[in-house]
Amino acid sequence: MTTHGLQGIGMTSQRTRARMIERLREKGIRSAAVLQAMAAVPRHVFVEEALASRAYEDTALPLGMGQTISQPYIVARMIELLLNGRPGLGKTLEIGAGCGYQAAVLAQLSKDVYAVERIAPLLEKAKANMRVLQQFNVRLKHADGHFGLPEAGPFDSIIVAAAGSAIPPDLLRQLAPGGRMVLPVGGQEQYLCLVEHTPNGFTETRLDPVRFVPLLSGTQ
Numbered sequence: 001m002t003t004h005g006l007q008g009i010g011m012t013s014q015r016t017r018a019r020m021i022e023r024l025r026e027k028g029i030r031s032a033a034v035l036q037a038m039a040a041v042p043r044h045v046f047v048e049e050a051l052a053s054r055a056y057e058d059t060a061l062p063l064g065m066g067q068t069i070s071q072p073y074i075v076a077r078m079i080e081l082l083l084n085g086r087p088g089l090g091k092t093l094e095i096g097a098g099c100g101y102q103a104a105v106l107a108q109l110s111k112d113v114y115a116v117e118r119i120a121p122l123l124e125k126a127k128a129n130m131r132v133l134q135q136f137n138v139r140l141k142h143a144d145g146h147f148g149l150p151e152a153g154p155f156d157s158i159i160v161a162a163a164g165s166a167i168p169p170d171l172l173r174q175l176a177p178g179g180r181m182v183l184p185v186g187g188q189e190q191y192l193c194l195v196e197h198t199p200n201g202f203t204e205t206r207l208d209p210v211r212f213v214p215l216l217s218g219t220q
Contacts, residue, residue, distance in 0.1 A: 034083060090157060092112070094113060123142050
């Protein structure tokens with residue numbers, strides 16, 4: 001590993017990471033558990049070495065293949081919505097694992113994380129990153145996220161890191177009773193949607209405007 005190890009130095013140091021957490025607080029992230037999970041994961045491990053000095057900026061960064069590592073605030077916001085009053089996330093499904101950063105944060109709060117990625121080279125990168133972190137409660141699978149992971153469901157929490165024009169019906173079917181799903185929905189105009197599986201069915205709450213890469217079909 002060439003990104004100055006897990007602890008980091010200079011612009012990837014623990015102090016720089018602490019500043020990121022302060023910015024998240026200032027932007028409205030209130031959950032101590034979420035802030036602790038974000039602080040526990042060295043984001044510089046997940047970005048290209050040339051971008052390591054920018055790892056703790058509150059911005060999305062390119063991963064190649066048209067994909068990005070999500071902005072820290074968005075990761076924290078979506079996970080806070082999933083957690084909100086629950087002691088943990090339980091069994092979690094992530095759609096769009098990318099380089100594995102968000103899965104590593106989810107793993108701090110989940111019993112098990114199942115993360116799906118459609119682009120094989122990105123999946124390999126995520127697997128390598130999990131080995132570096134020794135994150136053993138994350139299972140990564142090369143698959144089309146529209147269909148979720150029925151063989152591992154149902155899930156207490158589902159998080160989607162790409163925007164579809166509607167909520168994929170297979171994901172609704174895999175959301176356990178009492179479970180929550182957070183995902184971006186829309187095309188040109190996107191918003192975060194919180195779905196809750198209540199005794200009376202599914203409720204949907206429309207939240208913040210966002211900008212995500214599109215949720216594409218198939219694998220590559």
